[in-house]
Amino acid sequence: MSDALHAELARVARELGAEDVSFVLERPREASHGDLATNLAMLLAKQLKSNPRALAEQIVSRLELAPSLVAKTEVAGPGFINFWLADEQLIEALHTIIDQGPRYGRSEVDKPLSWNVEFVSANPTGPLHVGHGRGAALGDAIASLLEWQGHTVTREFYVNDAGSQIDKLARSLWARVQQAAGGETPIPDGGYHGQYLADMAAEILQREGSAFAQLPEEDGVARCRELAVSAQRAEQDRDLLAFGVRFDTVTSEQQLYRDGRVDAALALLTERDLTYEADGALWLKSSQFGDDQNRVLRKQDGSLTYFVPDLAYHMEKHDRGFDRVIDVWGADHHGYIPRMRAALRALGYSERFFDVALVQLVKIVRGGEEVKMSKRSGDFVTLHDLVEEVGVDAARYFFLMRRSDSQLNFDVDLAKSQTEDNPVFYVQMAHARMSGIFRVAGLDPDTVSPDVRLQDFPAKEGIDLLKKLTAFPSIATRAARELEPHRIASYLEDVARATHSWYHNCRVLGAPPEVERARLALARAARITLANGLTLLGLSAPDRM
RNA sequence: GCGCCCUUAGCUCAACUGGAUAGAGCGUCUGACUACGGAUCAGGAGGUUAUGGGUUCGACUCCCGUAGGGCGCACCA
Numbered sequence: 001m002s003d004a005l006h007a008e009l010a011r012v013a014r015e016l017g018a019e020d021v022s023f024v025l026e027r028p029r030e031a032s033h034g035d036l037a038t039n040l041a042m043l044l045a046k047q048l049k050s051n052p053r054a055l056a057e058q059i060v061s062r063l064e065l066a067p068s069l070v071a072k073t074e075v076a077g078p079g080f081i082n083f084w085l086a087d088e089q090l091i092e093a094l095h096t097i098i099d100q101g102p103r104y105g106r107s108e109v110d111k112p113l114s115w116n117v118e119f120v121s122a123n124p125t126g127p128l129h130v131g132h133g134r135g136a137a138l139g140d141a142i143a144s145l146l147e148w149q150g151h152t153v154t155r156e157f158y159v160n161d162a163g164s165q166i167d168k169l170a171r172s173l174w175a176r177v178q179q180a181a182g183g184e185t186p187i188p189d190g191g192y193h194g195q196y197l198a199d200m201a202a203e204i205l206q207r208e209g210s211a212f213a214q215l216p217e218e219d220g221v222a223r224c225r226e227l228a229v230s231a232q233r234a235e236q237d238r239d240l241l242a243f244g245v246r247f248d249t250v251t252s253e254q255q256l257y258r259d260g261r262v263d264a265a266l267a268l269l270t271e272r273d274l275t276y277e278a279d280g281a282l283w284l285k286s287s288q289f290g291d292d293q294n295r296v297l298r299k300q301d302g303s304l305t306y307f308v309p310d311l312a313y314h315m316e317k318h319d320r321g322f323d324r325v326i327d328v329w330g331a332d333h334h335g336y337i338p339r340m341r342a343a344l345r346a347l348g349y350s351e352r353f354f355d356v357a358l359v360q361l362v363k364i365v366r367g368g369e370e371v372k373m374s375k376r377s378g379d380f381v382t383l384h385d386l387v388e389e390v391g392v393d394a395a396r397y398f399f400l401m402r403r404s405d406s407q408l409n410f411d412v413d414l415a416k417s418q419t420e421d422n423p424v425f426y427v428q429m430a431h432a433r434m435s436g437i438f439r440v441a442g443l444d445p446d447t448v449s450p451d452v453r454l455q456d457f458p459a460k461e462g463i464d465l466l467k468k469l470t471a472f473p474s475i476a477t478r479a480a481r482e483l484e485p486h487r488i489a490s491y492l493e494d495v496a497r498a499t500h501s502w503y504h505n506c507r508v509l510g511a512p513p514e515v516e517r518a519r520l521a522l523a524r525a526a527r528i529t530l531a532n533g534l535t536l537l538g539l540s541a542p543d544r545m
Numbered sequence: 546g547c548g549c550c551c552u553u554a555g556c557u558c559a560a561c562u563g564g565a566u567a568g569a570g571c572g573u574c575u576g577a578c579u580a581c582g583g584a585u586c587a588g589g590a591g592g593u594u595a596u597g598g599g600u601u602c603g604a605c606u607c608c609c610g611u612a613g614g615g616c617g618c619a620c621c622a
Contacts (some may be wrong), residue, residue, distance in 0.1 A: 026561060029568075039564060042602075051603070077565045080601060123622080163622055181614050190621095278548085281620055292548075301618040306622050334549060335617040358550085361615085402558065405550070407615075409557070416570090419584060421571065429584065478561060490559060493569075503585045523581090545584075 002036055004069060004081065004175065009040055012062045014016045016055075019042050027471060034074070034082030052079030061256070086342060087454040090463070093470040097525040098450040105472045105532045108150040115151050116317055118144040119328035120240065121158040123171045124232035126194055128239050130362045131330060133383040134408065136245045137399035137538070138359055139328040144536050149480045154248045154322070158313060161229050162253040163306055168192065169232075170225035174217070176201035177224065181213035208497035212305050239384045244538050253309050262304065266297060274346050284343060287516035291342035311343050318349060326483070331358045331405070336408055344498040357483050359404050365411045390415040393539045397424040400537055401489040418545075427530065428542055430496035430503075434527035435543035437508050437520070448524045449517070456518035461502040466522060468498045477537070485537060492533045499526050 004023050013021050021039035041056035046057070056075040063073070073082040073336050119139025122132050139355050142152045172192040178185035180201045187193055194501070205212060205228060210362075215223065240246070256262055266282075274285050275297060282298035292384050297308050316433070317325050329336075337356050344354050364371040364381050371381060387395050395416040401423060420426050440443040457463055479487040508519040531541035 022562080024561080024564090026564095028565075030565070037565085042564080045602080057566065080565065109552050116607085160622070165622055245607080283620095296620045301620080303620090305618080305620070331550075332616060337549090341573080358552085402552095407551085423570075425584075426570090429551080429582085433582070433585090437581050474561085481562095486559085487561090490569080497569085500585060501587085504583085507580065544582085 005036065005065070008065060009038060012059050013040060013044060015062060016044065016048070016058070018047055020257065021047065025066070026078075028082065028257060033080070034072075035085045036083045037080050038081060038083075041075075041081060045079065045234045047389070055079065056081050081084045084223050087154065089451075090466055090470075091452065091454055094452070094466060094521060094525055095450045097469060098448075098521065098526055101446075101528055102532060102535075104528055105242045105476045105522055105536070106148045106150070112150045112152060113323040113328065114157055114321060115146050115153045115324045116320075116322040117146070117153060117326045118156045118158055118317075120236075120245075121160070121328075122236060123160045123163075123165050124229045124236065125165055125192060126196065126232065128236050128259060128383040130364060130381050130383060130386055130410065131359070133243065133386060133395060134362050134399040135328050135330065135359045136240060136243060136319060136383070137396045138357060138404050138485065140245045141488075141537055142326065142357060142483050144538065145476065145480040145483070145488075146484060148536060155246070156249045156251060156317075157247045159233065159250060159252045159254075160306075161230075161290045162257055162309065166225060166229065169197075169228050170221045173197050173201060173220045173224040173228045177204060177213050180205050183213070197228070200228065202361070208493060233330070239382075239387070242392070243383060243387055244396065247434055251313065251316075255312070256309055256312055261316050262312045265315055266304075268315075269346075272346075284346075284417070286339050286342040286346070289342035289345040291339045295339050295343075308341075309341065314340065314354065315347065316345060318344075318347075318353065318510060322355070323356070326355050326357055328357045328359060334358055336480070345535075350409055355483075357404060360407045362399070362410055365409050366413060369410075386410075386412075393428070394422070394424045396538050397427075397489065400485045403486050417514055423489070424539070425545075426500075427496040427534065428539070429545060430499040431527060431530040431534065431541045432543060432545045433503055434499065434523045437523050439518075439543070441509055444519070445527060448520045450521045450525070452518040453514070454522050456514045457522070458515065459502075459506050461498070461505045462519065462522055465495075465498040465502045465526060468495055471524055472533065473527050487538055488533055492530065492537075495526070495529060495533070499530065502526075517518065 002025055008024065010021075011421070013023070021040065021043050023038055023043050023244075025036055025038045025040075028034060028037045041059055042052045044055050044059075045052035053075060056079045060073050060075060060081060065073075068086050068088045070083050071086040074082050076082050100106075117139050119142075119526050120128070120132050120136045122128055127138075140155065144153050146325060168191045172189045175187045175191070176183045176197045180198070212220070212223075235251060242397045266275075269284060270282075274281055276285065280300040283294045284297050286295045287293055295307055296305050298304055314325065321397065334356075345351070364386075383395075390398075390412060398410050398415050399408070414422055415424070416422075418425055420429075435445070438448075454463075457466070472495075475487055475491045479485055502522075506519060508516060508523055510516070511519060534541040
């Protein structure tokens with residue numbers, strides 16, 4: 001409905017001699033400012049060096065709007081033009097929600113793109129912790145938001161299974177095997193001390209027999225590497241699946257090496273004259289492309305820095321034909337962004353090809369106290385344990401309810417509570433209540449007709465709720481554009497509040513027949529919107545709780 | 546020392562590429578249960594948006610300075 005209005009405003013703007021003004025037409029915060037408002041006159045005033053209020057009056061007098069679209073127009077404040085939509089528009093919106101059903105809130109962008117969202121990408125050196133959980137929830141939700149805009153999305157996991165960390169992991173496991181076999185081999189410096197490796201060592205000895213510990217060291221370490229990586233990967237996949245996240249593609253760093261992608265990347269950079277040798281190392285001329293310094297690609301000792309396979313990986317994603325690539329990274333990696341951006345720029349990729357969504361720290365709070373975590377000592381809250389304790393829905397919601405670039409206090413007690421204090425519960429409860437109406441009435445909600453009249457919503461709460469529901473598509477679009485799923489969470493709380501309020505004040509069943517029909521339609525629309533929003537975030541929409 | 550992010554109500558957080566009187570939840574105070582789930586609802590109090598300047602018709606939002614917090618500044622990953 002706002003599209004038609006937007007177009008008409010643009011037409012009048014052109015008529016007044018303005019070239020593409022990017023004005024906004026949006027729902028004002030204040031209800032007394034109408035259903036939609038535009039700042040067009042104020043922007044035009046700047047361009048045409050004229051008085052904004054006078055221009056606003058002029059615009060209004062030139063607008064040709066059907067009475068079925070806009071009921072009332074006014075000029076207000078410094079030059080805003082406020083619009084009150086005709087009743088038909090609200091009923092039209094109710095039809096839209098119900099007709100679209102599970103698709104309500106989705107859009108179709110003009111040009112669907114192929115996106116790759118890479119997230120979690122934890123080293124296969126141990127169990128996933130709560131920080132990975134936040135990244136998993138965020139990456140998955142961003143992917144869904146993009147899909148809701150009509151894009152094609154690949155969810156991808158990158159396994160760093162080739163670096164020195166893996167080497168340390170393999171040697172740590174080998175040491176645990178020796179210890180389990182009665183030896184005294186210490187865990188190497190900078191190795192992994194977590195109990196899980198000791199457990200794994202015991203399993204290996206039981207399965208493979210004690211001869212395993214007698215293998216020549218290099219063979220043993222190599223076997224340990226394979227066993228450790230595959231076991232850790234399997235465990236991570238289990239945890240992620242339990243968290244409701246599945247990946248379309250898993251890319252292995254080792255595989256990139258085996259496919260010659262890493263060497264090819266190095267060769268291409270050199271061929272393009274983007275590298276140079278100095279101090280016995282090979283450098284990338286990244287400072288010419290926006291990085292604050294040049295970066296080493298091949299060290300003095302002849303080995304490659306981690307940057308090279310990472311770069312090769314992004315080139316490989318580009319080769320696979322993605323229009324856009326988003327990496328979800330922990331905020332501690334933010335210093336790494338400029339060099340990756342510079343390298344991709346040097347290769348001539350589009351500036352918009354690569355983007356990063358940063359995830360800040362998660363603090364676990366229990367009983368009002370922060371739970372201290374330290375990865376070094378192997379003492380941290382795992383994603384597995386958290387999901388076990390609070391459930392998938394609460395965990396996902398809590399990870400998503402704040403902007404990803406602000407630190408998150410995850411209150412475990414709150415996440416578990418079954419009261420209105422808990423936002424997940426509050427939102428899901430609103431959905432369950434709507435379902436409850438149909439359950440009690442013995443009606444299938446999908447059969448309720450939207451064919452009702454606005455005057456059959458005598459109470460303000462009903463109109464408020466309906467107006468709130470109509471905002472969903474634009475909220476979803478904006479959330480997708482900004483890669484900010486928390487906007488959906490805020491919106492859902494808003495809708496849930498309006499739903500509870502309406503429910504409390506307006507009894508549906510037993511109202512006069514026309515009113516009951518109208519309210520049933522509204523209940524159906526609210527249920528659809530709540531369910532779609534919850535689904536978008538990867539949560540369930542229960543019919544009873 | 547340099548760079549990036551953050552600082553909004555007592556607490557946790559919102560605020561639509563700069564818009565009108567900065568909004569929610571929790572907590573606090575006052576009220577509402579013969580009903581589709583009161584597992585809820587209605588209302589009040591609570592703010593110099595860290596701070597000082599600047600740009601603008603208009604600034605939480607953009608620019609500069611200051612204070613406080615986080616993170617990063619490897620031929621580590």
